[in-house]
Amino acid sequence: MKPLHAAVAALLLLTACKREAPHEEQAHGHDEPPAQAGAHHDDHGEPHVRIAAEMLRDLRITTAPVGVRPGGENVTVLGELTFSEDAYAEVASPIAARVSAVFVTTGQVVKQGEKLADLRSPELGKARAALQAAQAQAQAARQAAERKRTLADERIIASKDVQAAEAEAAAAEASVAAARAELVALGVSEEALRGGNVPPGFVLRAPLSGTVVERTARMGQMADPNLPLFCIGDVSSLWLVVHAFERDAVRIQRGTQARITFAAFPGQEFMAKVGHVGQRVDATSRTIPVRLELDNADGQLRPGMSASAYIPLGDPGAPITVVPAAALQRLEGGWVAFLPTDTRGVFERREVGRGRTLGGDVEVLTGLKPGEQVVVEGAFLLKAEAEKLSGGGSDGHAH
Secondary structure (H helix, E strand, O other), X not given: OHHHHHHHHHHHHHHHHHHHHHHHHHHHHHHHHXXXXXXXXXXXXXXXXXXXXXXXXXXXXXEEEOEEEEOOOEEEEEEEEEEOHHHEEEEOOOOOEEEEEEOOOOOOEEOOOOEEEEEEOHHHHHHHHHHHHHHHHHHHHHHHHHHHHHHHHOOOOOHHHHXXXXXXXXXXXXXXXXXXXXXXXXOOOHHHHHHOOOOOEEEEEOOOOEEEEEEOOOOOOEEOOOOOOEEEEOOOEEEEEEEEEHHHHOOOOOOOEEEEEEXXXXXXXXXXXXXXXXXXXXXOOOEEEEEEEEEOOOOOOOOOOEEEEEEEOOOOOOEXXXXXXXXXXXXXXXXXXXXXXXXXOEEEEEEEEEEEEEOOEEEEEEOOOOOOEEEOOOHHHHHHHHHHHHHHHHHHHHO
């Protein structure tokens, strides 16, 4: 009986082994895809994302260098670009007049003193007549004073009469000067006044050098002294006026360098200098205006653009590493950045340590070095491609 029992046990054991063998083969078969997915990684475990050439043509990718900035406390505030107070002028007619000629158009660069428009007005004729009358009265007063001085020398009249005549002559001269000044204010040149040839109209001239940013003057239009015909501004240097809460504004130092970003120029950063911190707190918002001065020699910026300003508070701290916020993407429970490689369409996916959000930038604690190029625009699409690769590998392990 014992040999019989041993034979039955051996037969059952052999049957069980044959049934388990296919499962082992199947398990080995499912291990192959993860090994193939691992081909997207190099020996150091640094993953890469590959973009097909046809997809790369339609994918907009921009890069930016990893930057360094002072690590002290900062504040982010919003503001709007405007002209410098000393580099903007609104030019209107000093009196009601009709526009007879216009010499400039919107967008044209003009020099100080350049002709903008010719205007004609009945007021100019009245002013010219007033000058002629004042000149005649002054000449008569001078002659009268000269005669009385002669009579006084011959002791025919008293000296007080001479003094009175000289006072009348001085008053007449003052009237001439006032009439001349009125004509100059109307655009008549000193040269024309000296020559005695006062034109029937007057000229509006540019009070400063800059660009004609607005023109409402039209041929034949009746100009209203209360409304500007031209707006001229110098766009080579602009102001960004921001409003900081009083607790932050009192720590902003004049001359501090601030970083500026514009919605119109994603991924770009501009530098500005703190030119003035206001002296009065707005009672409603509890903010203080802060003026930042930007160089705009290339004319890229436009007055009226909205911007975000990143302003250091107090003394600068140790330098920190930063990248544009769009360069960091969350993937597989951590943060990554994508770096272009020497091979077209291949991007390195590198894990980074994410720090503070600093306006339009993010502090990087680990993983990146200053000067390295990271993908900014297009990073989200690279993240999607990376998720496809990692998602395929995880499904293989699930089975």
